[in-house]
Amino acid sequence: MKTTSTDYHNRTADEYDQGYQSPYWRIYNEITWHYIKSVLPRNKDDALILDAGGGTGLWAIKTAELGYKVVMTDIADNMLEMARKKIADEELTNKITILNCDIIDMSQFDNEQFDLSLAEGDTVSYCSDPEKAISELARVTKPAGHVTVSVDNKLNWVAIYYKQGKIEQAEELLRTGMAQMQVKSGHGFDWFPAYMFTIEELKTLFRKYNLDPIKAVGKPVFTPFDKCLENSEIYKCFLDLELEFSSLPSVAGKGGHIALIGKKL
Ligand SMILES: C[S@@+](CC[C@H](N)C(=O)[O-])C[C@H]1O[C@@H](n2cnc3c(N)ncnc32)[C@H](O)[C@@H]1O
Structure with a gap:
């Protein structure tokens, strides 16, 4: 059935967290946390972080636990509801403001309000206008503040489609930058549209909106979606490999996802 991301x-909001418990996704999240930590604002007491498309609150909670004030948004009310419960359980309600907001229209926020703006977990891929989303993230971020954006890697998906014999889908993705993302839910499979990028395409959009792309990261680059990760020693080997090498320019573009970190000029 064709659906929308929202x-x-x-x-599926109540199943969302469960779907990301496997060792593969734990490594994905470790990579994300590694680069988020590298751009956390120094002025913890008066800094403000935006977690746009924050889902069930993973990054809002992790940053608030360090003492930051966070505004987390999402377009799906049930995801926000899950986040609200987790934030209350962690006793972080005084640190995190939760708002329903489309990433492509953040007019409820002033210009240059946030020290760090996160759009993790494909929110920019799933919204209806990725360029508008990046322009909005840039607009609300303070000069010298940082923006992180994670998206689906277009070339990775082209290769997957070729492997599956889906040549028309691969070529449509190459031509339009868009694919129908197949997702599993309680009643079977759904599809919704997702925009995908190469690192170069994402960098061009960042530069257009005064974001200097300081680092690109592949997420993950080396780690297989495989049972071998259940062995804790092997898990650690892959994690170390990712943390050391996944932002090398020669390998970042091979990731399942791409994260780009920009500094607002
Ligand atoms: C895969 S989840 C990632 C959640 C969270 N950022 C994380 O990394 O765990 C993608 C989220 O983007 C949200 N989303 C999709 N389109 C959006 C939009 N236009 N504006 C705001 N959020 C959006 C979805 O509702 C969903 O919660």
Whole structure:
């Protein structure tokens, strides 16, 4: 069934966290946390972080636990509801403001309000206008502040489609930058549109909106989606490899996802 990202996330919000418990996704999240930590604002007491498309609150909670004030947004009310419960359980309600907001129209925020703006976990891929999303992230971020954006890697998906014999989908993705993302939910499989990028395409958009792309990271680059990760020693080997090498320019573009970190000029 064709759906939208918002319907899908509203329908599956209560299963969302469970879907990301496997060792593969734990490594993905470790890589993300590694680069988020590298751009956390120094002025913890008066800094403000935006977690746009924050889902069930993973990054809002992790940054608030360090003492930061966070505004987390999402377009799917049920995801926000899950986040609200977790934030209350962690006793972080005084640190995190939760708002329903489309990343492509953040007019409820002033210009240059945030020291760090996060758009993790494909929010920019799933929204209806990725360029508008990046322009909004840039607008609300203070000069010298940072923006992180994670998206689906277009070339990785082209290769997957070729491997599956889906040549038309691969060529449509190459031509349009868009694919129908297949996702699993309680009643089977759904599809919703996702925009995908190469590192170069994402860098061009960053530069257009005064974000200097300081680092690109592949997420993950080396780690296989495989049972071998259940062995804790092997898990650690892959994690170390990712943390040391996944931002090398020669390998970052091979990631399942791409993260780009920009500094607002
Ligand atoms: C895969 S989840 C990632 C959640 C979280 N950022 C994380 O990394 O755990 C993608 C999220 O983007 C949200 N989203 C999709 N389109 C959006 C939009 N236009 N504006 C705000 N959030 C959006 C979805 O509702 C969903 O919660």
